Amino acid sequence: MSGSIQDTFFEECEELLEATDEGLTAIEGGDHDPETVNAIFRAVHSIKGGAGAFGLDDLVAFAHRFETVFDEVRAGRMELDGKLIQLLLRSSDQLSALVEVARDGGEIDEAHNDTLLAALDEYIPEEEEDLTFEPMGLGAPAPVADLGIVPEAPAEPQEETYRIRFQPLKEMYGTGNEPFFLFQALKDMGDLTVKLDENELPGFDAMDMSESYLAWDITLVTKDSRSMVEAVFEFVEGLCELSIDGEGDAEAEANALAALDAMFSTPDAPPAPPAADAAEGEAPAVPFEPPVPAPEPEAKPAPAEEKASAPKAESGKQEQRGGPKPTLRVELERVDRLINAVGELIINHSMLAQQIANLDVSDTRDVETELEGFKNLARDIQEGVMAIRAQPVKPLFQRMARIVREASAATGKTCKLVNVGENTEVDKTVIERLSDPLTHILRNAVDHGVEKPEDREAAGKSKVGEIQLSASHRSGSVCIEIKDDGAGVNRPRVKQIAIEKGLIPENAELTDGEIDNLLFAPGFSTAKEVSNLSGRGVGMDVVKNAVTGLGGRINISSTPGKGSTFTIILPLTLAVMDGMVVSVADQTMVVPITSIVETMRGSDDMINSLGADGTLLSIRGNFVPICDVAGSLGLYRESDQQAGVYLLVETETGQRCALAVDDIHDQRQVVIKSLDGVCGEIAGVAAATILGDGKIAMILDPESIIAASPTAAAFDTERRMSNAS
Amino acid sequence: MQAEAKQTDQEVKHAEHSEFVSFTVAGQAFCLKITQIREIRRWSPVTILPHAPADVLGVMNLRGAVIPIYDLSARFGLQQTEASERNVVIVVSVHGKPVGLLAESVSEIISINPDDIQDTPPVDSRNTMEYIQGIISHDDTMVRIINLDAVISAPEQVMP
Incomplete structure (x- = not known):
C-alpha cells in the first residue's frame, strides 16, 4: 500500500517539478506575476510535505531551504535578480535530482548539494530557524492523535473542559484493560476529576462477579484537543459506553473552521490546534495528499469554497489562468x-447499417436516425480515445532545458535552449524513448558545439550560445531538430580522428556530408579529453541506434562557424496526423495535410503536354509537373473516372508537384x-x-510518389539540368 | 526452412489425436492444426497494397490491427481466387504476427491420429514440397497439411 502511495507521490513530484521549472523559466523570461512565484512556492512546498511524509530527509532539507528563499521573494523582501534566478533554476534541477535519487536509488552528489545549500543559505535571513520534520506513518492508518499534534504551534491553545461519561462493558475487562490507566493518561493531560457512579451496582447477593456495573463521570480541563482525549479511549473503543462532551462544543467547531479558513487565507495566522480535528471530520473533501504537519499556512491546496472566500487576490487570478487541469x-x-x-x-456500426439496409422493411427512418446517433457517438469516442494516446512534446522539451543548464554549468559556457513547436503531438512511447537520444545530442551540442564565451565574442557572436529544439510534423513523420549556433563540425579533425581510430582508410576521399556522418560511427568521440559530460566512451552511435530503434533516421548538417543541425525524422507510429482523405483508383x-500547399479542380485547358507523356499543370501562369498517384502506385482504374483533382504539394527540396487524384472526400x-x-x-x-x-x-x-512517377522525376532532372546550364 | 519443417513434423507425430480444421482452396482439400488458427471470418473487401505481388490481396482491419491477407491459392501456384462473400479468411498467427489467409470455404474439424500422417510423396514442384508438410486420407479424400511457417515467410521476403 505504501508502495503505491509513494509511487503516486513521485508521479506528483514530476508534475510539481515541471510546474516549478515552467514557473522559473517564465520568471527568467521576465514574468513578474506574483502568482507565478506563488505557484512555484506551492509546488516546492507540496514536494517538501510529501517528502516529509516518506521520511526523505535530504529532499525535505533541500526543499525547505529552497522554499524559504522563495518565501522571502514572495513576501517581497528579496529582489529576483539574474543571479538568484540562476541559482533557483539550478536548485530546481537539484531538487529533481534528489527526487530521482529518492525514487530510483543512487548517490546524491553531496558536494554539489552542499554548494547549492550554502548558496541558498546566503539568501536566508539569520533568524530563520531550521525546521525538523516529523516523518509520518502513512502506511498505517494514521491515528487521529497524530494529526492533532501541530508542532510548534505558536499560539497558546485555549483550555477546554470535557465531560466524559465512561461505562465499561464486561468485555473491556475481558481484554485486560484497566480503567485506572485510562484515568492516569487523562490526568497527564490536565486537571482531572473522576466521580464513580455506582448506581447500577446491585445488592451483594444479586451481583454477578463477571458483570460490569460501574460507570464514571469524568471532568477534564485540558489544553489538548478533543481528538487527543478521544485517543486515550482508542483501545477500549467498542468495549465501553463512552460520551465526551466538550464545553460549548459547537463553539469549538466554529473556531476550528475559522482557524481552517485563516490557515488557508492569511499567511501569518497560526494554525489553531482544533484545525486538524476539523480537517479530519467536517472539512470539505480535501484532495488526497499526504497530510502535512506544516506550520506554513499553505499546507493544503485550499478547497474551492475557502479559496473563494480568501481575501487574497490570488484566488481570482488562479481561476483566470484555469490552474492545472485535473488529470488521471x-x-x-x-x-x-x-x-x-x-x-x-x-x-x-457500419455492419449494422448494412444489415438494416438489407432488411425487407418499408420504413427504416426511425432506425436510421438512431443509427446516425450511434455513429456520431462512436466517432466521439474514437476521437477522444485517440487524443489520449498522443501527447505534446512540451514536458520532454522542458526536461531538456534542464539538461542544457546542467551541461552549461559543467562546461562554464552559457547556453539557452529555445523550444519551438512544443505542442506537436507525438505518440507517448516515442516521447519516452526520445528522452535519452535528445539528452545526448544536447549535451554534445553544449560540450562540443557551442564555443567558449570568449571564442564566441571573438567570432562576433553573442556570448550566450543558442540551441534551438524544435518539433514538427513533416510529410507523415515527426521531425525533431536540434540546432546550435556554435562552431560547426570541425571536419579536418573529425577526419583525422576517424583515420587514427581506423574507421576510414588514410587516403579516403569524403564529401563534407560523409565526414559529418562519421560522428555517428561506433566508437567515435572528438572530445580532446574525456570530459565529465559527454564522451563517456559512448558516442553519437548510441543516439543513432536509439533513433533507428524507433524506426527513424538521424542526419547532421553543419556549416563551419555557423553551427550544426541534427535532424531526427521519426515515423508516426500511432501518432495523430491531419490528413486529406482522397480516392485514387477506387x-x-x-495525404498528409502538412505537405499540401493547395488543392484545385483541374480543367482540360489547364493541362499542357510536354514531350511524349509529360504533363504540366498551369497554375496562375506557373507550370507544375503532374504526377498521377494511381500510375505511380501501379493501380489501374476500373471505372472511367479520370483524375481531375490536383493537390499541389511541395517536397523537402522545395520542388512543387501536382498530385492527381480522383476526388477529395x-x-x-x-x-x-x-x-x-x-x-x-x-x-x-x-x-x-x-x-x-x-x-x-x-x-x-x-x-x-513523386520519385516513383516518371513524369515528375524526369521533369525535375530536366529542370535541374537547365538550371545548371 | 527444411529443418524447421521436419521439426514440426516430429511434433505432429508425437502428439496424440490432434484436431485439424479442413478447408478447400481451389477445389483441393487442405488443413491446419486447430491451435494455429485464431479465428475464421467471412471475406470482406480488403485495402489493396500498391506494388504487391499477386498472392498478397491487401490488408484488413482486425480489431484495430492491420493484418496482411494472402491468397492461399495463388500462393500455392494455383489460379487466383475470385474473392467473394462466400469465401473465408482464416486468421493465423505466424512469426508472432496475425496473418489472414483466403480460402474458398471451411469444411469441418477432423481428428487426426499422428500415425496416419503420410510424408509428402516427392512431386516435381519445389513449392509444393515446401508448403505441404504431410498428407492424410480422410473420408477417401486426400487432405494436405499446410506448413504454415513455410507458406508465410518473414514479411521482408514477401514484398519485392
Whole structure:
C-alpha cells in the first residue's frame, strides 16, 4: 500500500517539478506575476510535505531551504535578480535530482548539494530557524492523535473542559484493560476529576462477579484537543459506553473552521490546534495528499469554497489562468485496448447499417436516425480515445532545458535552449524513448558545439550560445531538430580522428556530408579529453541506434562557424496526423495535410503536354509537373473516372508537384498504423490508417510518389539540368 | 526452412489425436492444426497494397490491427481466387504476427491420429514440397497439411 502511495507521490513530484521549472523559466523570461512565484512556492512546498511524509530527509532539507528563499521573494523582501534566478533554476534541477535519487536509488552528489545549500543559505535571513520534520506513518492508518499534534504551534491553545461519561462493558475487562490507566493518561493531560457512579451496582447477593456495573463521570480541563482525549479511549473503543462532551462544543467547531479558513487565507495566522480535528471530520473533501504537519499556512491546496472566500487576490487570478487541469493516470495498455475496441465498434456500426439496409422493411427512418446517433457517438469516442494516446512534446522539451543548464554549468559556457513547436503531438512511447537520444545530442551540442564565451565574442557572436529544439510534423513523420549556433563540425579533425581510430582508410576521399556522418560511427568521440559530460566512451552511435530503434533516421548538417543541425525524422507510429482523405483508383487514401500547399479542380485547358507523356499543370501562369498517384502506385482504374483533382504539394527540396487524384472526400485527424511487420516498405506509402468505416486506408508519402512517377522525376532532372546550364 | 519443417513434423507425430480444421482452396482439400488458427471470418473487401505481388490481396482491419491477407491459392501456384462473400479468411498467427489467409470455404474439424500422417510423396514442384508438410486420407479424400511457417515467410521476403 505504501508502495503505491509513494509511487503516486513521485508521479506528483514530476508534475510539481515541471510546474516549478515552467514557473522559473517564465520568471527568467521576465514574468513578474506574483502568482507565478506563488505557484512555484506551492509546488516546492507540496514536494517538501510529501517528502516529509516518506521520511526523505535530504529532499525535505533541500526543499525547505529552497522554499524559504522563495518565501522571502514572495513576501517581497528579496529582489529576483539574474543571479538568484540562476541559482533557483539550478536548485530546481537539484531538487529533481534528489527526487530521482529518492525514487530510483543512487548517490546524491553531496558536494554539489552542499554548494547549492550554502548558496541558498546566503539568501536566508539569520533568524530563520531550521525546521525538523516529523516523518509520518502513512502506511498505517494514521491515528487521529497524530494529526492533532501541530508542532510548534505558536499560539497558546485555549483550555477546554470535557465531560466524559465512561461505562465499561464486561468485555473491556475481558481484554485486560484497566480503567485506572485510562484515568492516569487523562490526568497527564490536565486537571482531572473522576466521580464513580455506582448506581447500577446491585445488592451483594444479586451481583454477578463477571458483570460490569460501574460507570464514571469524568471532568477534564485540558489544553489538548478533543481528538487527543478521544485517543486515550482508542483501545477500549467498542468495549465501553463512552460520551465526551466538550464545553460549548459547537463553539469549538466554529473556531476550528475559522482557524481552517485563516490557515488557508492569511499567511501569518497560526494554525489553531482544533484545525486538524476539523480537517479530519467536517472539512470539505480535501484532495488526497499526504497530510502535512506544516506550520506554513499553505499546507493544503485550499478547497474551492475557502479559496473563494480568501481575501487574497490570488484566488481570482488562479481561476483566470484555469490552474492545472485535473488529470488521471492510466496504464498505456488500457488505452491501447480501448483504441482497438473503438475501432471494432465502428466497424460494427457500419455492419449494422448494412444489415438494416438489407432488411425487407418499408420504413427504416426511425432506425436510421438512431443509427446516425450511434455513429456520431462512436466517432466521439474514437476521437477522444485517440487524443489520449498522443501527447505534446512540451514536458520532454522542458526536461531538456534542464539538461542544457546542467551541461552549461559543467562546461562554464552559457547556453539557452529555445523550444519551438512544443505542442506537436507525438505518440507517448516515442516521447519516452526520445528522452535519452535528445539528452545526448544536447549535451554534445553544449560540450562540443557551442564555443567558449570568449571564442564566441571573438567570432562576433553573442556570448550566450543558442540551441534551438524544435518539433514538427513533416510529410507523415515527426521531425525533431536540434540546432546550435556554435562552431560547426570541425571536419579536418573529425577526419583525422576517424583515420587514427581506423574507421576510414588514410587516403579516403569524403564529401563534407560523409565526414559529418562519421560522428555517428561506433566508437567515435572528438572530445580532446574525456570530459565529465559527454564522451563517456559512448558516442553519437548510441543516439543513432536509439533513433533507428524507433524506426527513424538521424542526419547532421553543419556549416563551419555557423553551427550544426541534427535532424531526427521519426515515423508516426500511432501518432495523430491531419490528413486529406482522397480516392485514387477506387481506393481511399490519405495525404498528409502538412505537405499540401493547395488543392484545385483541374480543367482540360489547364493541362499542357510536354514531350511524349509529360504533363504540366498551369497554375496562375506557373507550370507544375503532374504526377498521377494511381500510375505511380501501379493501380489501374476500373471505372472511367479520370483524375481531375490536383493537390499541389511541395517536397523537402522545395520542388512543387501536382498530385492527381480522383476526388477529395474529407479532411480529418487520422491515427497512423505502421505497416512495419505487415509488409516491407512500399514505395509511395508511408503508413496506413483505419478510417471511420473500419476500412484501412494507405497514408501516402508524396516525396516517394513523386520519385516513383516518371513524369515528375524526369521533369525535375530536366529542370535541374537547365538550371545548371 | 527444411529443418524447421521436419521439426514440426516430429511434433505432429508425437502428439496424440490432434484436431485439424479442413478447408478447400481451389477445389483441393487442405488443413491446419486447430491451435494455429485464431479465428475464421467471412471475406470482406480488403485495402489493396500498391506494388504487391499477386498472392498478397491487401490488408484488413482486425480489431484495430492491420493484418496482411494472402491468397492461399495463388500462393500455392494455383489460379487466383475470385474473392467473394462466400469465401473465408482464416486468421493465423505466424512469426508472432496475425496473418489472414483466403480460402474458398471451411469444411469441418477432423481428428487426426499422428500415425496416419503420410510424408509428402516427392512431386516435381519445389513449392509444393515446401508448403505441404504431410498428407492424410480422410473420408477417401486426400487432405494436405499446410506448413504454415513455410507458406508465410518473414514479411521482408514477401514484398519485392
